[in-house]
Amino acid sequence: MTAAERPAASIWLRPERSAVGRPAQWSRAEITQVALRVADAEGLDAVSMRHVAAELGTGAASLYRYIETREDLLDLMTDATGAEYEPTPPTGDWLADLIAFGEQARFIFRRHRWLAGLTMTRPVIGPNGTALIEHFLTLLQGHPAAIGTKMEAFGMLNGITAAFALQEQADQGLQARNLAYLGHALTSGKHPRLAAFLSPQAQLPRPEELAGHYPDLIGRVLTGLLGPAQLGDSARTPQQTDRAVRGPACPGRQARRLPGTRAARKSRGEGM
Template sequence: MAKDHPVDVWQRPERSGVGPKPGHSRHGIALAAIGIADRDGLASVSTRSVAASIGAGAATLYRYLKSHDELVEIMMDTASAEYDLGPSSEPPGIQLLNLAHQGRAIMHRHPWLAPLLLTRPSLGPNTLRYLERALAALQPVDLPGPAKMQTVAMLTAITSAYVQNELAAADSGNGDGVALARSKYVAEVLQSGDYPLLANALAGQQETGIPDKVFAGVITNYLAGAGVAVATVSD
């Protein structure tokens, strides 16, 4: 496939190829590619592997996509369709926390997604709907538009980085053991009294071993610093 800017795919009609009427869709191609990436990693997603997955020749994908980057673009946008973007009457901070929890779950279902979101955000229709929903949550917050966009972008970035750390720990084969060893080490070091500021900063932190609570604490602290208060998170 030739090199093209990935957002070009959204500026072309769905069926833009020449020749016989295409028998597939971008959505179907994206789902096939996601299935490969979920199972074998993003590096295994190629024109040939995706074409084989949908029962077509590699050249068939030229009727739908012009580059591998466009393929990744539609994969990312299709994953964004997994958000529940229904309206909510909850306070802005709670709505954003809910979106962050959903994002974390989606990135765990698709481990290849988190690194991409930090380096090449998608601009497809599902992604734009997510941005519109997040900005709707921020409507009552007294922040200028650019600051709201930055708040949403950082929410995604923090969630992506958090998930990458979780996945890296899991891949080590001893994630829980490493976390417990680190916690024990830090506790022993703090007892020396040599690091009073660090001890104060860590006092009352979320319980280890409860990932959802720890993640909620991270997001809540970020949003508070961004000027978006989050009510007490229920257990």
């Protein structure tokens, strides 16, 4: 009880089980898998201590031998999804590699509809997240940008991909409500331009089109952060302050160079 009160380190820094005494019946990994199944099937709200415990055939209190809080469980779930990435060796075209990386993230977000919201609100880094960052940096191996800039790019890649996923999977009922309200609001006649959107036959739901924009958009963002892709990148001296590579983008403002930064945290799997 000495100091274990408030701070409580990341769950991956706390020992899972001890060598002595009665051996545990399950493992964090098993519990995490059960929680993942529940979340995928019934949503994140269904991941309650009681529900997960019941799925294991026991009571809620038992779980507290494995985790200290429900948030620990969510952290484990988030990081667990990071294991679903299939790392691919760099091809020499870093931008294409990064886009492919993002596409994988998109599929994972689709597989676990609760994940995007969780990673946005609770970005957590565990073993899989760490490996993912390392892999991301491998894809950028030889790119001249500063390491801080690369981390920033990693964060933006994840953030925007999550935003994209959330847009794709917006709740059906909610969307219908919004549409219904819009339809009503238009009767006031105060929204002529919006009216043009709802007047013809519904052209709202067409997810494939949105999805088709992803590679382009994410490519633009990454180009903005890391500079235009060129195969000769690896020939240039790595580990410098990168800004020279970038296009001007917002010319009025910043022509400044800020030396190495820290920037993005937000690993791959993280949670709400």
